[in-house]
Amino acid sequence: MSRGYLLFALNTDSTDYVKLAHACALSIKITQPDGYNKVALVTNTPVDESAFDIVIPYIGPLGMDARSRAYDYTPFDETILLDADMLFLKDMSHYWSLVDSKDLFVTTAPQTYKSKLITNYGHYRKLFAENKWPNVYNAWTYFRKADISNQFFSLVKTITDNPAEFIDAIIPGCGLNTIPTDEAFALALIILDIVDDATNPDWQFPRITHMKPAVQLWDSYISDWNEKLRFSLDTKGQIKIGVWQQTELLHYVKKELITDEIIDTLKDAL
Numbered sequence: 501m502s503r504g505y506l507l508f509a510l511n512t513d514s515t516d517y518v519k520l521a522h523a524c525a526l527s528i529k530i531t532q533p534d535g536y537n538k539v540a541l542v543t544n545t546p547v548d549e550s551a552f553d554i555v556i557p558y559i560g561p562l563g564m565d566a567r568s569r570a571y572d573y574t575p576f577d578e579t580i581l582l583d584a585d586m587l588f589l590k591d592m593s594h595y596w597s598l599v600d601s602k603d604l605f606v607t608t609a610p611q612t613y614k615s616k617l618i619t620n621y622g623h624y625r626k627l628f629a630e631n632k633w634p635n636v637y638n639a640w641t642y643f644r645k646a647d648i649s650n651q652f653f654s655l656v657k658t659i660t661d662n663p664a665e666f667i668d669a670i671i672p673g674c675g676l677n678t679i680p681t682d683e684a685f686a687l688a689l690i691i692l693d694i695v696d697d698a699t700n701p702d703w704q705f706p707r708i709t710h711m712k713p714a715v716q717l718w719d720s721y722i723s724d725w726n727e728k729l730r731f732s733l734d735t736k737g738q739i740k741i742g743v744w745q746q747t748e749l750l751h752y753v754k755k756e757l758i759t760d761e762i763i764d765t766l767k768d769a770l
Contacts, residue, residue: 503578503596504538508566510558511545515755518547520584523758525551526766527588530737536593542566542573564681565660567638571653583639585758586708587750589739595706596642603646604698606636606685610710611748612717613729613741617704623714623721625682627674633686634695639751640706641685648694655688656681707748711741726754733762737769 505528509521518541525539529551540554541547549555554575560566570581578600599605610618620629628635643649659666663679666687679687689695713725722728729742731752739746 502538502576503536504540504553504576504580506570506574506576506579506581507539507541507584508558508570508573509541509543509545509547509584510562510566512562517584518543518545519763520755520758522548522551523763523766524582524584524586524588526763526770527737530766530770531588531591533591533593536596538576540573540575542569561661565678567681568653568656568660568684570641571643571650578644579642581638581641581643583751585752585755586639587739587752589737589750590747592706592749598703598705599642600644602642602697603644603648604652604694605642605700606634606638606689606698607640607706607708608635608637608699608701609704609707610637610715610751611707612715613709613711613725613744613746614717615707615709615748616717617707618710618715624712627671627683628686631671633683634689634699635701636682636685636689636699637708637710638681638685639708640749648692648697651692652688652694652698655691656684659684659687709746709748709750711751711753724754726757731757733765735765735769737766 507521507524509517511517521541528537528539538553540556541552542556542558544558547555556573560569659679666679667676689698711725713722732740739750
């Protein structure tokens with residue numbers, strides 16, 4: 501059985517997602533052992549292929565909707581789908597054996613930069629709270645080549661490609677014109693009646709350090725966490741946010757953090 505990580509990187513006028521994916525791939529190569537460190541990149545942009553094991557040309561909808569095509573594009577029998585703006589900081593290879601009894605698993609375990617589990621739906625997830633949807637984060641999604649995974653991603657594609665139909669039927673008056681990926685994942689799990697099979701809040705893994713400001717339990721809201729806290733990367737590829745050493749999968753959110761200097765530091769660490 502082949503296994504590996506899958507990244508989508510579709511550049512926009514404002515964000516170089518290929519650079520973010522490059523940093524993510526390097527962090528995987530630094531921290532994960534052989535057999536658990538393969539990375540496939542799906543992109544519509546020419547790339548430096550040295551950090552990736554496989555580069556796959558992409559044709560389809562842009563933005564977050566591209567991830568609805570993960571089942572179609574993965575070259576692996578077992579896949580972990582990731583957001584591009586994440587960095588690995590420790591060996592996470594044992595997670596594969598924890599989920600390999602499942603055909604599909606979506607994490608529900610975000611945490612703050614101080615390692616406090618985020619147990620409420622939060623500022624960004626009003627639809628989840630109002631509708632009591634499973635609090636899924638597609639940023640770490642495991643799936644294997646199996647019928648239920650195929651059904652799931654096929655339905656996610658249908659939801660993201662036809663948002664008006666689902667908005668009118670399920671969440672009328674929500675104010676959305678599109679259905680974001682996390683919401684599409686939640687709806688697909690509910691419609692297929694596989695929430696309990698594909699999630700497990702008691703597992704609390706993988707812990708994703710989610711750096712959106714409004715979930716950090718601060719007294720006041722700021723739009724950019726990096727205005728409050730310094731991001732630092734050492735020569736071994738380890739990260740501190742403020743004075744707090746980070747050890748879990750870091751979803752740093754702020755795309756501008758990944759500079760050419762950061763890429764060079766990760767290359768040297770590798």
